Amino acid sequence: MGAKESSRVMDLYIQKLGRSLSGLGYETSGPPDHDLDREPGVKHPEWRISWFSLRSPIPEVNFALMAHLRRSSEGNIGISGNALLVSAAVEDILDELSYDSIDNFCGSVLDSIPFTYFETPQDMSQYIWVTGENGVDAGVREYMRLVDGPVSGWFSDRDDITKLLQLSGTARPNNVVDQVNPDPMRLRGSIVLAVLSGRGADAARVMAEYIGRGTFNNSDSREKARAFDAAMIRKFPVYEESRRAG
Template sequence: MARSRVAKLMAYVLGELTDALAVEGFSVSGPLDEIGSSEAGARSPSTRLAWFVSPELGILGATAAAVHALINTDRESGGVRFTGTAYVVSEAVDSVLREFPVAALDRRFKPERSAATANILDIAGFGDLETPPKPDRRFWMVTAEYGDGIERFMKDVRGPVRQWFAQRDSLGKLISLAAQPATDPPHPVPSRLRGVVVLCVLDGRADVAGEIMDFYVRREAYQRLDSRERAVAFDQALRERFPEYALARASQHP
């Protein structure tokens, strides 16, 4: 009986989030990473996953804004708890990087590459967008009538999450972020930098892409998921895939 009640509460929370996010321009999406389905019990009876996407909050034809909700049973309260994560995703980037050798990508990509995708340019948990950051930020609903989790989740979507998307809604803004280090560790984010470089080439800005990569391959240190060898391999893969990029790189070091 308790399990059935919690399952209904999960469905209620998911339905309310779906309706509220629709008002903000987000529609339900299939999984945008390798984690899995939003169907009840797809991974565990105590977990629900849901993705919502808004192309309008991204760059036309290049990126989209996405919100991921992870809903879990909360044994302490007898209700559910959930978290939110914001993503910038790009099918255009994924279509290019999926053809690149694994050695040119970051360490998330294994040789078999059975599940990983390269569509994620940037990511931030809702708690990461708080001041100060609260990495463990969660939302709760004890019953459909008791709890403010849905309201607080949507307050974040309308506030810091939308602001985060607005800081990434043009290629110019993404270029300014590409080489910007993460706060910890203080190195550029491999997926963001690679994604922005690809978008630059696709947008006819091979010279800018080359400048970013020239900076990147000359670094002395990299985030743990990356290395100079991987960066150089990525640079070489770009040269082979895009003649205009190869020309831009050659002109930088005649």
């Protein structure tokens, strides 16, 4: 399959996937973070990225899906996916805080996981491969099977503040480097989101427990955590009150 035909098949793939996802309430969207905003299909005709978004039960939070399509050297089309928990409101708050306290935070993305983690965690670079237009429907069905199944469950585990605060004290399962320490990105995002949702006391408690840990992720430290805590105290009186009381 030549480049022109591959491009047409990838466009068809995106159209059919969008229609299937719309049945679950997802809408086509842009990337959740500027760092993820590239130009597939123009500068890089061998791949495409499409984004889809659904409102979470938590205010100011969206469930996001990424579909990444690429053409192999043989002309086959592969698709992979990522699930993300995103909040522009959290990103806005973090932008206002001191830089040193958030230098390991990734924009609006609070948490993410590749679809392949659910079935091949030992190799999360796998794609669903199809050949030609006749294979597109099968590829879409496989993507949707994952969305309906494990991806939906992953989102359900993150659909309220209590669940997010509980997860914030754990390592990300797809972090092959550190399976022990909490993920700094998820922790900071959950703390901010809890305060925005009127759960300042709970946020302060989780932060105090985090600062008191003996070990940290290699991208974080007690000093960075304290800097973040201090920035939150300056920003939110309710958080300050809870931290002082705790």
